Amino acid sequence: MSLINLAFKKAKNKKRPALLTYTVAGDSSKKKSLEILKSIAKYADICEIGFPHNTPIADGGQIQSSAYRALKNGIKIKDVFSIVRDFKRSATPKPIILMGYYNMIYQYGDNNFINICKKSGVDGLIVVDLPYPENKDFAKKCKKKNISFIQLVSPTTSLIRMKKIIMDSHDMVYYISMLSTTGGKLKVSPEKILKKYNKIKSLNKNKNIVIGFGITEKTIASLRKADGLVVGSALCKEISKSVENRQNPVTNVTNIVKRLRKKIL
Amino acid sequence: MIKLKKKIPLIDQHDKNGFWGGKFGGNFIPETLKKPVEDLSILFERLRYNKSFIKQRDYHFKNYIGSPTSFIKLQKLSNHLGGAQIYAKMVSEANGGAHKIYNATVHCLIAKKAGKKYVVGDTGAGYAGKMLSMAAKRFGLKCKIFMGAKDIKRQKPNVDAMKKNGANVVPVYSGSQTLVDAVSECMRYWVSNCDNTHMCVGSTVGPNIFVKICGWSTAQISRELKFQIQSEFKKIPKKVKLINCVGGGSSAYGFWSEFIDYEKKQIELIGVEAGGPRSSKLHAAPLTNGAKLGILHGAAAYVCQNSEGQINETDSISAGLDYPGVSPIHCFLKDTKRARYTSATDEHALDAYKLVTKLEKINPSLEPSHAFAEAIKIAPKLGKNTIIIVNSCGDAKKDRDILKARLGNNK
Structure with missing residues (x-):
């Protein structure tokens, strides 16, 4: 069983959704982003790490700020992999999902990128601008190396398309809760989101479906019936705030993740 | 070896995945945009063959845009340079002062057919935004324009025009605060509002369908030109050079589309393209400088980028050309060697502007001044039987402040 599946199983056994965090590699610095990961891993089940791109077409302000900060600090792809390696060697490693835009993978070369992911201990990949079915070949290559390629489903995805996507998906599927970039305010009621979620779930009960976009301390409890919940922008925002106030982002972000975890117990 | 097909419009020479030449273009978009892009593609493919829609388009092109724009000889410039005969296609006469009005008008017509109430667009030089705001006003659509903060400052006349037309101009402060960031922000906005908003991409860039709609719209320029050349010379002359500036590449495609099947000879x-300031390494000329293939704004094309795939900052005196990417269609024309791409520096463009406006009664903006720079460079080396035609695709009113700062009283 893959580490990602195992993480979902563990959470399910405790009758709670898996908690997935998203932070950007290199934010607020290379060292700090690793410390943040190590620290929040105590409370998170799966950690997503963004490899920052300077022309993100689907990220809201909070994640953009994190990405620009990381790039300003000179973060390179090789640093992202070294953060993953160090994290995987730490005392409480969790499954790692890398998330980013396709151009960076494309410049690296698909195979090259996937190989280094494997070597570094990456468990899954989300590529924001490589949709289905264009991602089929890439997803196959990932599967060969036992890396989960995570398909996305959105409120605009038709039922026919959804069926195809679910059929070709690996361990986990990411449901985008609403029409929004990351970090938008939840503009759809949790009931509506869960209704759509149940529809996706009914297509294949064995897939782990996570909900992301608009999830904060305020909204997380209302969606706790899902297999997993992703919190990203709220954490990136906290890092920005900490940097601004000259506080330690590690402590502040960890406190949020701790509180998020409590809300879904 | 990739090849062009004859008798098929270039905008339709892509494969089922949306790629020209198997590698340029495509649809690198977030899942949320898959459906709206697909809906738009289906609607456009239906409309473009619909007689009443074509009639509507032609009506607005004629009565609103003012087609055809004139085709004139630049006699004094030709005499001064003493070589090829130089002509200009005065697309800047189009309503609003540039070719962007074709794409904007078509997008608003499509938005109406799609039942959308809002239209959103990006702009660099401000022409795409100004025209979209004009067309939106005419067709009763609410309009929002994303524009880099740097461009808002340097192209103020167009910003004023947009506001006057009732558009909401949203400054973009991220990245280099120019066109590249405006397009990103516009796409992000569309991701969040695609249920009631139509997006207009301002050039032949972006996901496949936007390249096609824009190219289909600007193609009007070369339909007029072909007719005008035939009536001027009785037939198509033996040696013609069609020179056009290339940023995203919408005016160049529109200027060339009817002539692509002709032999290069x-x-x-x-x-x-925009070579940027002479003293700077920065430029906006991915084709000229051999930039690598990359993914930008939903399409694969040659892109100014670093080895990690981060998009490079660009620099050009011309906001309309100041873009790190280029249309997949131009990448295809480059690799099939049908078109030749070169660049002009800021200084060359300014010199060209000075010379052209000194000799002729035209006022090309800084974008076509890049094309004039190339014409001025090659004309003296060519024979009198060579016909050079420059697409004067924009009017310099918007460049008032830059020209004043750079040329002062010399002009």
């Missing part, structure tokens, strides 16, 4: 297509 007869009709040469020359695209002029």
